[in-house]
Amino acid sequence: KAGVTQTPRYLIKTRGQQVTLSCSPISGHRSVSWYQQTPGQGLQFLFEYFSETQRNKGNFPGRFSGRQFSNSRSEMNVSTLELGDSALYLCASRPRQGNDYEQYFGPGTRLTVT
């Protein structure tokens, strides 16, 4: 089975722009979670999607949004980029909701905001 894939792997944007990142979960997985990783804050939960609905949300401003499609692929969008948004964005998938399933992480998208 193919693992979680994320595109693009690297991205450079300018302050004020917006960006969309994509995540394809493992085949058959229906839950996708997104995380932001920075040297200062570590790994922080952004949101989780299951069956095209946001099920959980972390403490990030409304500039961060996401969605999930019927094939479970997910996208996250960051509008009005700030320098502090530079980070590694990770997505993780698991088979379904509930508490009994481990998350499998993708390689991440490295976003640099200049």
Place this chain on the structure above:
Amino acid sequence: GENVEQHPSTLSVQEGDSAVIKCTYSDSASNYFPWYKQELGKGSQLIIDIRSNVGEKKDQRIAVTLNKTAKHFSLHITETQPEDSAVYFCAASVYNQGGKLIFGQGTELSVKP
């Protein structure tokens, strides 16, 4: 709020020695505790996990222990090898919110040959 503290932030051991990384969580409703190994270019790999109804779990050279009373869990790696060098993250999730992991700050483990 939810918080996971992880220590130490860096750890250097000689090949063959043991390594121990400790985490403390704040939310007593947490019931799932995974450990991830992150290597450059390889992403984050789940290496072991434990649930709150178990006190200890072992998988070859890796073991995790959980003390629910103290809200504390630890990763033990025995007979360390250079390929164990990586950043290790502990995490916790609350019952019925398994898609939301709260991570520790990470431990950079260096195993010297």
